[in-house]
Amino acid sequence: MSRPVIVGLDGSPSSLAAAEWAACEAHLRRLPLKLLHALEDWTPSYGHATSIGATPSPQYWGERIPREVSQRLAERHPGLEITTEQVDGRPLPVLDAAAQEAEVLVLGSRGLGAVTGFLVGSVSQAVLAHAERPVVIVRPGTSQDSNDVSAPNGSQPPAGTYRPVVLGLDLSRPCDELLEYAFDAAAARRAPLRVVHGWNMPPAFTFDPALIAPEVRDGLAAGTATALGDALRPWRGKYPAVHVEEECSVGHAADHLVEASADASLMVVGRRIRRSAIGTHLGPVAHAVLHHSAAPVAVVPHP
Template sequence: MLASVMAGVDGSAESLTAAAWAAREALRRGLPLRLVHAWDRHPRPEEEFDSAVQRHLARSALRQAQDRVRAVYPDVRLVNELVEGLAIAELLKASEDAELLVLGSRGLSGFTGFLVGSVAQGVVARATRPVVLVRAGEAATDERRPTDETDAGPRTAYRDVVLAADLDPPADAVIEFAFEAARLRDARLRVVHAWQTPVLGLGPGEVDLLDDAHRAEERQNLLTGALRLWRDKYPDVEVVATVTKDRPRTALVRAASGAGLLVVGHRVAERPLGRRTGPVTHAAVHDVDCPVAVVPHD
């Protein structure tokens, strides 16, 4: 199957918002948009009527999303796909050929951040392709900076793309995704790396020679080295790289304020209790108010 931008839809307001965001991303990337709805058919004969109703509702959800996208983005190439099975498993399977998968999450009224449903959480934890979470109510205008009174241009610049950089070790797939997202938008890329003083027990005769200033310089050098290749590959992307002493999740939420997209990494290695998100990714998908791209890596 050809590469595409994929959106999971279920008829909810948040999935319609996700479909619209995915349509804009498909146009930016020059790719078709796949709208996918997964439904779990009841196989027992006595439940055939319920299955028929579910299939009708599934088709209606797809049609609603399709009509909404075509009304606003008539130039996007659109493909609809109805699949049977458990939502998490089927969305993961369908997304294997996609460049990214877009899902909706309910906004927390009066607060920042997402209310992330079980399907979105399950997909993010297990996906091998980038997953973007978009909160309900996100509009095309939210991707751009507020129009300045002195700006006479016909278009308003995109808000920053923010990359939460992990240097232990740096993940090329995550960095590349962030640079490409910034290039597609002609947006500034802000790279943020947070570190904390390690809590280590020193043995007899050992001296901790690295004070905070030295650690900060060391981390800044590591970040500069990790970005060097990508700066050369994307010379037109303006990059601002910052190292800060803070809790990673606190620094991430602060950096994402006012951003157009936050990019975080997610290690796909199996954990003792199965695949799940780490604390930084968890904070990203729950505590920020802009779209979040979770990029899996080894």
């Protein structure tokens, strides 16, 4: 049985944006969609305002929101299998449990605009830090793409419908889970995959880059580009239809990725799985991209 795309739903604008994104994703990947609603303490912890216009009573949160959102998505995505589930419990444990059974878990982020970026709530951050399945954060006002077209159920979107999928790749950990997710996302969208790797000069030259000879600098750049190509070669073979653009840039990876997000349909970054019960569990690159990306962000855990 296929894992579903699961979206945390609370009626807030951010969760409604996440539900629409999740429906598009389920449609693209030919997977069922589950709308998940946690009944106890959901409102103060995860969402603060409903955009549907009803009094936020327990009965409203538990019945009306999932029903109305499900009906809306069914109209926009005919043929998509949609189910709803209500779970008694606090958002964090409910979402943590849902992440284990999801192909991808989709959560909303309160948007702050193109300059300020995302505001990732404490529940979303906690889920991101502990989930061992991919989690996508969606900001209100963003969609799969500005040219989003719902293809007939079971068919692929027209080529060129989606902007590139951007993958931030650390060559010290080019893990299969991260690469497979990014290539799958690009293949489903029939979109290019832009792979961005940020690198820095050796520490001896960071104080004064002018000290490094041009031929040495060029050799380091060529070696980094070769390493990136070697890491991607097996995946190009597995996904021959995906057009891959390789980009090696000197500087902080997060800066390059945030810049690339302006023309992306999806940002993909990795998160190393840590078993420690304390700590944020999010690296600096993932943290920066989550808060400043102009596109939805997929965080893929890996060993």
